Amino acid sequence: MHSTIRPNAWVALKLPAGMHRVLQVAPNTTISLGKYGSFPANLIIGRPYHLTFEIQDRQPGEAPRLRVVSPSELHAEALADEASPGCATPTGPGSSEAAVISAVTTGEEFSLVETESGNVVARSNAEQLLDETARQTLTQDEIEALKRGDGTNAGKDVIEKLLLSHTALDQKTSFSLAKYKLLKTKKYIRRFQVLPIDVPNFANWQLEERDASKVLDMRAEMIGLVGCWANVHYGGEEVFLEDPQATTEEGEEKLPAIQEEQLRGRWLVVDDTCGALVAAMAERMGVLHPEESDSDSEEGQGGEEEGTKAMTTGEDAEDSDTEMAEAQDPTPSEPTGDATPADAANPKPRKPRASDFAIPFSQTNTITVIHSASQPNLSFLNYWGFDITSPCHLPHPLLNHLLNLTWLQLLKPELDTSYFTPPLVADAETLAGWKPSRRGNFHRKRRRWARIRHIVDSTRAGNFSGLVCASTMDPISILKHTLPLLAGGAPVAIYSPTIEPLAQLADCFSVSRRTAWTSGSVAEVINKSAEELERWPGTDDFPLNPSLLLGTSIQTSRARRWQVLPGRTHPLMTERGGAEGYVFTAWRAKPAEGRVEAKGKFKRRKTEAGAVTVGAEAAAGVVKAETGDAAVEPEA
Amino acid sequence: MQPPIAPQATMALTTRQEQKISPFLEPGLQTKASSLAILQLSRDNLLPVYLQATAGEHDGYAEGVVVNTRYGSFPHSTMIGVPWGSQIRASKVDTGSRGRKRKRPTDDDPDAAATPQTANETEAPAESGTQAEDAGNATAGVKQAVAASSGFIHILPPTPEIWTMSLPHRTQVVYTPDYSYILHRIRARPGSVVIEAGAGSGSFSHAAVRAVYNGYPSSTTTTGKRKGKVFSYEYHEQRFHKMQKEIVEHGLEGLVHLTHRDVYNDGFLVDGGRSPGADAIFLDLPAPWEALPKLSRRKPESIPGDEEWVSPLNFKKSVYICTFSPCIEQVTRTVSALRRLGWVDIDMVEIANRKLHTVRDRVGLHLPVDRGVNNTPKDVDEAITRLAEIEDRFREHARLAKGAADEDVTDLAPPPGGQNSSKKAMNDVNGKEGYHSWVDGRLVTRGEPEIKTHTSYLVFAILPREWTEEDEAAALARYPVGSEQLHPVVGSLDKAARKKERRELLQKQGNRKARRKERAEKLLGEP
């Protein structure tokens, strides 16, 4: 992530009410926050994230201004409460609000806040408070006290009463003043904070404020669990296949062969969250955010820049391109910038020109997305400047690290036209005779063919480091086809908003299924080779080969949020409901060939006299649980 | 078995890959000697083992080093050079010189130590091919293992999750449900620098280093992207040494920098005053507020003296923190300290994690008598049918008995089977009348018998970067204001203005660009 807000970055503006507004910060535009006011985007570009800004009233003839609100100002109230002895009773005598009353002057506003929820139940300014009804209900003394800005509790109570009468709350509910807290504020708190759009912030916003169904209700807890259990992490220095330097006359035979031993640190993904899951994985693998070089701090940080400009060619190229994009007054809503030759996607070989069959993908640290439509839906990646549908693309780390293919290409490539049709060939002369557009087309088709070939062939080579899913498809069907592609010991982590699909999946690996399978009592299994069993097509009794996964488990997590305030610390009263979210985890096993029996000899040693031998029947070879556990359980 | 190096990779890399890359970060496809592996004995019984290729008899075993478990004996030679995840059969080990009188590991079964003579069944030596290849020089003196007829384990590559379940506990540790959430929230990513105190048993450290890893620091190339690193602190001497040993054994040198230190008093600077430049902090200490002042950007008032202040934080970025405390009083003090020290976005949560098991709820009179089956009516219909049957039989009986003494009434309704059925019968019911214990019954989920209801409170906060008047002036000069009128307003536009703007854009820029703009706008959504 960048240390400061870059031009055209997507950011979330956190508003006083806790809501977020997500937008792209285009230079030289005005950002409007509705009733909170507006300000020039250039006032936040180049500034750090997480500062709280306050929109200042614009003086005639002066430039608009933002004020940075200091943390001590932000925490003033809590710190004051802490300092006061009677902090447990917010409205009690001696509390800091007493001081509030002394300032019934211009432009101030009072709000009554429900202490439990923090909701503002009433808001008004002093002038409005003193309307006709107020004058009728208050004694002259009280009004005087109010006008004087009297710092007594009497004055405060009056204001509270008035505020409540304004909302007619006092008539409807029996209320106690202690439930509410009086706050003095500026007319509107025109404050906001700029948060970076990274995966945690984006996912929260999508879940809480936008459309949770788009991300399958996937909460932060689940994103964390899935990422860890699937062991998703940086998968090694990028490695590229050598450019075969294929001429336009050369076809299939020139495609660089897959070198299986180079394929490392690759994760397989099925993502029906519009790319939120892929983004989370990419962030964990270091390929979501464009590389941040030290020269990032261009904004006059003086000496620290020197000596940091030495980067690999790739980064260098990327950096200068970004600079370019900044310089050319960008259009606000163009996340991917303008056309650069597609070859820019391949930063490493900055040779004169890569041949059509040069494979732009790294062999390591990659994400392979399998999708059910002909194009993957990864639209959320646009927030990070990556548009998978764009034919020409500014440099982005995902370009070399994100591979995608359809289920058809994976499982029946012979039915996929773009995989199956041999590449176009033409000799140099013919080519020279063509119009540039036709030539361009020709090269594009060849490049596309080479890429699809490479993706399909390398995916089918298997040995993936892990499988991650958040899909609306049946997980059993997904595993049927992806388990053979996983390396031994590779983790599987499947998210589901509901537990039922995962329960059915876990049931395929139940102890009784595994026992039956390994004991050799399942007729269909006998005499099958290990290879055939790995690609088990599934039967009603055994939808999946139950010996291919170890340690299957289902879990759920929930973060319970608390309010921590002096004397008022408690869990929040309400939180988002809806789908709980569950994660299925396991590791890919490589079963031994042939019949395997659990040992299951267990003795209770040195217990009381007459120690019982538990599981005697196991010793006789009757119980054949895969793990000895079943045999240990004493049978009552 | 080590993947050959890509042609593009440098020689320097080659050497490192051969000996240094941690099995936690790049386990490769197969197990190797002198590396950590985790043996899964049973579901939750995991045993970390450093695989050793021995050149001869070891500790009395002709097969070299042997792991003895209640599931049998497993010579290391059978576990080296096999694919990760492999199911490993137990071996009949040759005790050789070991002698039968020696004390065996407690969990072991004496009978497993079969004598060589009995190991003459025709079963092939387990994985002998790969073993010979990888153990190399070892084969000469080591007896090839012979598979036993029963008993097996699985061998797994180490990951932070597996390590957390199997590590030797020296303190309370942070488990996966907490650390997965924490690392997500404190933005520990490839290239991040994380401060962690105290190291304790190293559970969190392993997860943190995986999160920040983006290559080992290299002595030759000092340029390029910043390498992720974990700076860890521990004041308990034995724990410090144990952990330091683990870092080396796990190939994490250069990625985890452990310091023996009381952080309350001596702070977080390393190598005699250098700043780690941390992006994220995790404090699992009894009194986080004692350590917080040391994690300031500027010298806090509470710290006396006037030496120059070196902040351990990354001065260019917002820094994320999480503190982990079991008691609410600790939270109160921590939050108060955070507020005073200028941290913002303070947020406290507690993680509740539950594991769920799936079971087949098998209830029904028609079901065969089997373990776990409840032979009672599965529904009201079955109950009625059953009752009616009994009534029928009773009437029939009464008719036959005709006034005779009712000495055998108790025989009328024999209790539905269960207690008196033999175990033999119980194990043979599968397949009978189409019954299979794995498909019959309703699939249900249930929680564990005991659940963790509280681990600790997690306090999160963010410390924005310092922003001085000069910084602001420089930014203002670089991004001057004043030309806004020429550009559209972003944020909350009303519908009409938005439409108008789009129309203008269409005319100006032609259709392709506008389509792309529209797509981007869809992301933005209607305010």
Ligand SMILES: C[S@@+](CC[C@H](N)C(=O)[O-])C[C@H]1O[C@@H](n2cnc3c(N)ncnc32)[C@H](O)[C@@H]1O
């Ligand atoms: C609960 S343990 C940490 C466990 C660790 N997070 C893990 O996951 O394994 C707390 C550790 O902090 C150490 N510790 C306590 N106070 C310390 C201090 N002032 N400086 C350094 N370490 C300290 C203790 O010795 C103990 O090992």
